[in-house]
Amino acid sequence: MSRPTRPTRPPQHSAPKVSAPGAFDSKATGPDIADLDASAPKASAPKAASPEASAAKATGPDIADLDASAPKAAGLKASVAKAAGPDIADLDAFDPERPCTLCPRACRALRARETGFCGAGASLRVALAQLHHGEEPCLSGPACGPRGSGAIFFSGCALRCAYCQNHEISMGGHGRDVSVDDLTALMLELQLCGAHNINLVTPSHFAPQVRHALLLAKNNGLALPVVWNSSGYESVATLRSLEGLVDIYLPDLKFMDAQAAARYCAAPDYPRVATHALVEMNRQVGALALNAQGLARRGLLVRLLVLPGNAGRADLALQWLADTLGANTAVSLMGQYYPAHRAAQFPELNRSVAPAEYEAVRSRLEELGFTRGFVQAVGSGPDWTPDFRQK
Numbered sequence: 001m002s003r004p005t006r007p008t009r010p011p012q013h014s015a016p017k018v019s020a021p022g023a024f025d026s027k028a029t030g031p032d033i034a035d036l037d038a039s040a041p042k043a044s045a046p047k048a049a050s051p052e053a054s055a056a057k058a059t060g061p062d063i064a065d066l067d068a069s070a071p072k073a074a075g076l077k078a079s080v081a082k083a084a085g086p087d088i089a090d091l092d093a094f095d096p097e098r099p100c101t102l103c104p105r106a107c108r109a110l111r112a113r114e115t116g117f118c119g120a121g122a123s124l125r126v127a128l129a130q131l132h133h134g135e136e137p138c139l140s141g142p143a144c145g146p147r148g149s150g151a152i153f154f155s156g157c158a159l160r161c162a163y164c165q166n167h168e169i170s171m172g173g174h175g176r177d178v179s180v181d182d183l184t185a186l187m188l189e190l191q192l193c194g195a196h197n198i199n200l201v202t203p204s205h206f207a208p209q210v211r212h213a214l215l216l217a218k219n220n221g222l223a224l225p226v227v228w229n230s231s232g233y234e235s236v237a238t239l240r241s242l243e244g245l246v247d248i249y250l251p252d253l254k255f256m257d258a259q260a261a262a263r264y265c266a267a268p269d270y271p272r273v274a275t276h277a278l279v280e281m282n283r284q285v286g287a288l289a290l291n292a293q294g295l296a297r298r299g300l301l302v303r304l305l306v307l308p309g310n311a312g313r314a315d316l317a318l319q320w321l322a323d324t325l326g327a328n329t330a331v332s333l334m335g336q337y338y339p340a341h342r343a344a345q346f347p348e349l350n351r352s353v354a355p356a357e358y359e360a361v362r363s364r365l366e367e368l369g370f371t372r373g374f375v376q377a378v379g380s381g382p383d384w385t386p387d388f389r390q391k
């Protein structure tokens, strides 16, 4: 894999520039972009010999090393068969010969022979795994710390937003096919590297295989909180298959306007689907709970990206959250939008968010009584994000 000439961004729901943890910060300050560049780990790290050594290097396993790391996963299934824990025999195995209805698209692709709307075929496909310092502080820990969130970025996406800042992997197919054992090994290696959690980024179209890998990893020593980091466009049935395996749900709530969801994502059902999904997520994990160090251990954290002109109606999203899940829900209000991918085809999206537009949503957040979460500085720079094509 070659490096691009300019940095690419992670998915919008994966890497906000955030303010202080805990209560909303009226100053909306965040880690300095230059500091993040300097501290960001590279994905080309060697595998860990010990947790201490790996944490000191502040790196994560390299996708390119999967062939070498796969032997670490050898025998995992045999170990699981003997181990206490969820019964692997109960797994609903993913059958790529059957029409796929894993996500709300329900495109019924026969993934053994074709790719679905999400771009996924029969194989798991991962773009990057690394210790990631760009998430909210309750996930990444201190910005200058040697650890971070153990992020695994999956290739493909069922939502395919027109303005996606990470279209290379969400729609461009960037990544590498991996086995369930490979994925299990990645999770265990991120733990060895000192990750605060296992952060599964856009995993929904691979849910059965990810569930399988989580069962294997947990039965072989994975003790970190598991984060399900998604667009919010989720099937409730698929989410229910994850109950007990996911500790922290980290969904976007992108649109409360069906016309906007139709225009930018061809998903007019997004408001209905996502709100149902968030109710299910909240049922499973409840309000966000932090440990004494301020790190998330369990619960729901909802990301709201403010679009130009508030096109997604983040104000209505806040109203719905307050009315349905309560103002105790933790919210991450994001101001990092910039035009990307096909945004130029939509004149109203082909600009940055005006500070006044962002402040209006932020004021609404305060009026509704939200007190838990994070507020991002508006207009984060594009040079802050990790490079998904790095080796």
Ligand code: SF4
Pocket: 100, 101, 102, 103, 104, 105, 106, 107, 108, 109, 111, 115, 116, 117, 118, 119, 120, 158, 204, 205, 206
């Ligand atoms: S997960 Fe992908 S293949 Fe399956 S229904 Fe959704 S878009 Fe189609």
